[in-house]
Amino acid sequence: MIQPPANGMWPSPFNPASDTWGASERTIRIADCTLRDGEQQAGVVMDRDAKLEIAGMLDELGVYDIEAGTVASSEEDRAAISAIVNAGFKAKTSVLCRGLTKDIDLAHELGAWGVRLSFPISEVERTYKLKGISNADYLEKALGLTRYAKDKGLAVIFSPYDTTRADPAFLEELVGALSESGTVDRLRIVDTTGCALPEAITDIVTRIRKAGPDLPLEIHCHNDFGLACANTLAGVRAGADYVSSTINGLGERCGNAATEDVVMALEVLEGYRTGLKLDMLRAISRRVSELSGIPVPVNKAVVGDNAFRHEAGMVVAGVLKEPFTAEAYKPEIVGQTREILLGKKSGLVSVAHKLEVLGMQLPEDKHQALLDEVKVIATQKHRAVTNNELKDLLAQFGAVAAE
Numbered sequence: 520m521i522q523p524p525a526n527g528m529w530p531s532p533f534n535p536a537s538d539t540w541g542a543s544e545r546t547i548r549i550a551d552c553t554l555r556d557g558e559q560q561a562g563v564v565m566d567r568d569a570k571l572e573i574a575g576m577l578d579e580l581g582v583y584d585i586e587a588g589t590v591a592s593s594e595e596d597r598a599a600i601s602a603i604v605n606a607g608f609k610a611k612t613s614v615l616c617r618g619l620t621k622d623i624d625l626a627h628e629l630g631a632w633g634v635r636l637s638f639p640i641s642e643v644e645r646t647y648k649l650k651g652i653s654n655a656d657y658l659e660k661a662l663g664l665t666r667y668a669k670d671k672g673l674a675v676i677f678s679p680y681d682t683t684r685a686d687p688a689f690l691e692e693l694v695g696a697l698s699e700s701g702t703v704d705r706l707r708i709v710d711t712t713g714c715a716l717p718e719a720i721t722d723i724v725t726r727i728r729k730a731g732p733d734l735p736l737e738i739h740c741h742n743d744f745g746l747a748c749a750n751t752l753a754g755v756r757a758g759a760d761y762v763s764s765t766i767n768g769l770g771e772r773c774g775n776a777a778t779e780d781v782v783m784a785l786e787v788l789e790g791y792r793t794g795l796k797l798d799m800l801r802a803i804s805r806r807v808s809e810l811s812g813i814p815v816p817v818n819k820a821v822v823g824d825n826a827f828r829h830e831a832g833m834v835v836a837g838v839l840k841e842p843f844t845a846e847a848y849k850p851e852i853v854g855q856t857r858e859i860l861l862g863k864k865s866g867l868v869s870v871a872h873k874l875e876v877l878g879m880q881l882p883e884d885k886h887q888a889l890l891d892e893v894k895v896i897a898t899q900k901h902r903a904v905t906n907n908e909l910k911d912l913l914a915q916f917g918a919v920a921a922e
């Protein structure tokens with residue numbers, strides 16, 4: 520008889536073998552940016568206490584670094600950054616800086632571990648944000664800023680904003696120069712408008728690795744085409760060891776790659792290890808939702824309420840015998856629980872199951888009539904039937920407590 524895998528994960532055997540991308544030799548580190556890009560979602564405000572609480576949960580989750588805010592943004596944000604820096608977390612605290620030395624000074628004064636120097640590289644960004652700066656001036660400025668930050672003892676993550684629309688030859692030239700300068704600890708590849716395909720990310724990472732073979736890489740993708748997770752995975756496969764993502768995919772416009780999606784795809788489908796406490800994912804998702812005011816869709820991957828809920832009769836008939844018939848991994852791995860709902864799509868197997876769960880007995884010849892009534896109620900109410908509604912129905916049908 521077929522045996523489920525002992526680790527509670529059952530991916531497709533058509534997936535490439537887990538050592539294809541060196542998964543067994545690489546640990547992928549999560550550089551979470553919920554508190555910076557997450558807060559950039561229009562209308563979201565997270566105050567100092569909210570940020571400190573989320574940072575504490577991220578630390579417990581096991582992320583490598585926490586991008587705590589944009590240092591120039593406000594006094595409140597600087598207070599939050601300062602509180603996070605001084606909280607004694609294991610995770611490192613970094614901040615986003617513009618290409619301005621005054622931002623680097625602020626980061627230094629706050630005691631941040633590192634800076635992400637955001638310096639737009641594509642022609643469109645440079646034209647409208649950096650007064651049309653030339654390639655030569657861009658290079659000089661980038662080298663000057665990274666040197667300035669390095670001399671202050673900061674970890675330097677250089678971020679050529681809008682990387683995926685950069686001129687490829689200039690991007691390679693920049694990477695070569697930064698790499699040679701020894702002033703950069705990591706390069707962040709940014710798909711600012713979410714406009715890249717996974718193949719493009721693979722190409723960019725491959726080019727960058729050729730131009731600066733020793734430069735550690737971070738991948739930061741937006742979700743405007745629903746590709747943020749796929750693009751992040753492509754970046755990791757091609758050689759990025761750091762993932763910049765957010766809880767619940769919170770972030771500008773359509774958001775960022777969701778930490779929970781990326782981590783579970785890496786762990787379950789690709790065989791990488793992230794070192795995260797996966798069973799915290801549901802709890803941190805809920806808290807970030809509460810503190811940001813942005814709800815988690817019920818069908819959100821990994822952390823949604825419906826991620827491990829089953830209603831359709833044919834599915835439930837399988838799940839009750841072997842959950843892997845409808846699930847790729849066990850819900851408890853991510854702090855979720857499985858639930859069977861009774862509703863419009865249920866069958867008799869679900870009726871028997873619900874009776875058992877509620878500790879009730881009903882003669883089998885009444886099950887079909889009960890199911891018919893369940894379907895009427897569900898159809899009228901446009902939802903599944905609650906346990907209380909079911910208990911009332913069972914009373915009407917003369918069900919008794921099981922012995």
Ligand SMILES: CC(=O)SCCNC(=O)CCNC(=O)[C@H](O)C(C)(C)COP(=O)(O)OP(=O)(O)OC[C@H]1O[C@@H](n2cnc3c(N)ncnc32)[C@H](O)[C@@H]1OP(=O)(O)O
Pocket residue numbers: 556559589591592593615616617618619637638639647648649771
């Ligand atoms: C999309 C991203 O994820 S990047 C991160 C963006 N995050 C944020 O903007 C959040 C926090 N921002 C803020 O609180 C404010 O924008 C502040 C305090 C940083 C700056 O406010 P202000 O000084 O009033 O400037 P404002 O935001 O209106 O405009 C930004 C200016 O910086 C320029 N700029 C934009 N990006 C950069 C950069 N990376 N480096 C240097 N200058 C930049 C813009 O072109 C604009 O210049 P202009 O005034 O000549 O048009």
Ligand SMILES: O=C(O)CCC(=O)C(=O)O
Pocket residue numbers: 556615635636637638678679680681707709710711712739741
């Ligand atoms: O330049 C950066 O690293 C920040 C920009 C960003 O978050 C983005 O473009 O998506």
